[in-house]
Amino acid sequence: MTVSTRIQPHRVDDGGGASTSTLAISDLTVRFPKRYGDVAVLDGVGLSIGPGESLAIVGESGCGKSLLGLAAANMLPPTAEVGGQIHFRGRDLYRLRGRERRAVRGAGIGIVYQDALTSLNPGMSIGAQLRQVFRLGSPYTPSDLLDAVGLPDARILKAKPYQLSGGQRQRVLIALALAREPDLLIADEPTTALDVTVEAKIIELLQRLQAELDFALLFISHDLAIVSQLCHQVAVMYGGQLVETGPTAEILTNPRHPYTAGLLAASSSLDEGHGTLATIPGFVHPPTEFPSGCRFRDRCSHAQDDCAARPVLTDGPRRLACHHPLTSTDGGPR
């Protein structure tokens, strides 16, 4: 029995926010004054996702993707200094306190992390961990939900995490995240630790569940190939700033920001697999060493003097922050 035949998907829109977005982030800025001083490790990030939509956050390690995921779940550490707004179902997530905040986080937002083994309690059976969550209220039963994520075997409930394979553990995490019927699922590199064969199945599972349950999906990944199979929209981040956003198909066929083009070239030259692979020279600097202006400029083949001033992120369905974007004929930075 699939999940959707049992449960009517509900559309909550309490509070009557400005839009129908499940999640709307505007001008989000995060600083860690003790660690990085005045540098904004997330700098003016704005994006929104509606029900049934999927948005991918793409960028290399150290670009602030995971931090953005944590911020969206209102789970930043207390040392973080947060500016801007995050509206979840029309309510400002950072104005909520205590019980209300926990209720929104627990039932409204589900999270799947990269490493299932460290996200699960190693000493507790899967069944017990599921029941912990179900006790707080769930429209499903544990075995129905395990069915829905493709783990029909009753032995899974009795198993401890170490007895399961990586793919099985990831499915358990997805079941846990969906147990309370969240409106938003945040998946932070959920397949990076998995084999390609298993990865493909997990992506399929996420696709199917999203079609059935209509949650909004915030998918964090460094792999454009996977993103291209799962997400409608892409937001490319570099150094804590959005550099380019738009519909996935457009970003992939016609990248305008040299960083996006670089990521794409690396991915597709590995697909083709001969000659010297295309790379992006250099690496992501730690926040204290971010260049001023465009943070990508020291790795960018298009950079010129005016890149020392920060490029403004344009508005519209296709946003871009670059002084010297590629034209559609360029094809790539190399």
Place this chain on the structure above:
Amino acid sequence: MTAVDLTHGLDEQADAPIFEARDLVVDYHSRGQVNRALNHVSLSIAEGEAVGLIGESGSGKTTLARTLLGLIRPVHGQVTFRGQDLYAMKSIPRYRMLGRDASLVFQDPRSSLNPRLTVGAVVRDPLTVQRIGTRAERTDRVAALLESVGLPAQLVSRPVRALSGGQLQRVALARALAVEPGIIVADEPTSALDVSVQAQILNLIQQVRASRRLALLVVSHDIRVIRYLTDRTAVMYNGEIVELGSTARIHDDPQHEYTRTLLASVPSLKR
């Protein structure tokens, strides 16, 4: 039985195997149960040859690599390294011989390199252990190694923990090259890295191989990595090699059902 000459790296020995594994069987015991991790596996790696091992978790590819490196004693079969039967040797001389001539690069440099050491100390370590060169010579060698993997010289005194993942994997490669080994075994060398950095490291491995006579055993679940780096591929499934052949042939014309599944699962850009 092939007679294998013990002389190292001479050109006329072009096809002499560095490693030769014959009919290996490895069992893991857990809770009274026996799991066969390797089921009668044979594989040889020639001087200067790049061989790929592909398969999913639990297929036995890492077990095979570790057995080749003298770390797991097989219950049946034989591993020879440059003609010497590894498991007939005592462990100390075995490790000393392999440590001098076969290096390892692991998946995650953050967990395989000591975060408190400096980059220089990490690269220098195998030279000290193997008593190669004088103090001054080692210092020069470390500088040359860092340069050969594209790292700036001033990193030598930086602690490992201050480096990015891609930089660390370069350090791991420099360390592996320090003893000038005949073979490097790389277990998922780029799986923990971003796609863009992955390309940098793959380029570097190719470049390093082009400049010296170095055999390579690459263990990976990603056919793209295997295809880029290797000449010959062994596909492993359930503790057995189910397909063995030239990498190009396996990629373009897979014979075994499992190989086809593996190839079909690779994510590619859907535009």
